[in-house]
Amino acid sequence: FDDTNFDADGNMIERPEALMIHEVEVGKDYAILISTNAGAWRYLIGDTVRFVDLEKNEIIITGRTKHFLSLVGEHLSVDNMNKAIQLVSDELNICIPEFTVAGVPHGTFFAHHWFIGTDDKVNAEELRIRLDNKIKELNDDYEVERKHALKEIFVDVLSEKNFMDFMKKKGKIGGQHKFPRVLKGKMLEDWKKFLKEETVQ
Known part of the structure; x- marks a missing residue:
């Protein structure tokens, strides 16, 4: 794969x-x-x-x-994501029940944009650094690309409710529906639009 x-x-x-x-x-x-x-x-x-x-x-x-991210050969799997989130959660003593990540343009290069759902208090910059470092430890390809075409990672800390409300708006409530770990295309556009509307309210 x-x-x-x-x-x-x-x-x-x-x-x-x-x-x-x-x-x-x-x-x-x-x-x-x-x-x-x-x-x-x-x-x-x-x-x-x-x-x-x-x-x-x-x-x-x-x-x-369908749930992986490889903009420039970083081959970031859901397994990598879950493990990194779990390790960072344990280190910071916080609970992260929801998260998603998107690949985005960054100048002439690329970046990963993480949306982290937690109701615990956390410093977003510390979370960003730890998450980046954990993924580097777990994934050699990611570590290599962070020195080259994958220039940055961004982290937005949101409440878990943001994720639940978005799924509710999509009509996807219940155990059968899980928030996608990787956002692409129309789903990413809808998510950004939803967050913008939430900020305005």
């Missing part, structure tokens, strides 16, 4: 490289394609997985093909 096989929106390219199970490596993220004798042929289920034991073919689910 990388930008040679998927586009920026998480869609599989025309002729992706497909591997058999004996060709995978430990520690890499893969998207699963399933073929069955019932007629499914190379069906993309949408989950990304990482093999942790090749002998037993043990995997962990690391995210969804």
Whole structure:
């Protein structure tokens, strides 16, 4: 699962490289394609997985093909995001029940814009620095790109209610509906518009 096989929106390219199970490596993220004798042929289920034991073919689910961020090759997965948020929450002794991130232009380069939902008091700048550092520790590609094309990360601290109200406005309430961890396209536009309206009120 990388930008040679998927586009920026998480869609599989025309002729992706497909591997058999004996060709995978430990520690890499893969998207699963399933073929069955019932007629499914190379069906993309949408989950990304990482093999942790090749002998037993043990995997962990690391995210969804649509929920990742790779503007410049940083390959930021939901797994990276969740782990970084958890580590920072523990360090700062705060609860972050909701968050999302978007890739945005930054001059002639790019940036990540994080929206953090917490009702605990926190210094946004300290949160930004810690979050950036944790992701660097978790993701080598991210660390490399932070020195090159991914020039900045921005953090807005919001209340959890902002996230809930946005989902309510979208008609997506209940356990089946989760706030997207990565915002792109129209959803990002709607989110920014919603936050602007909330600020005006």
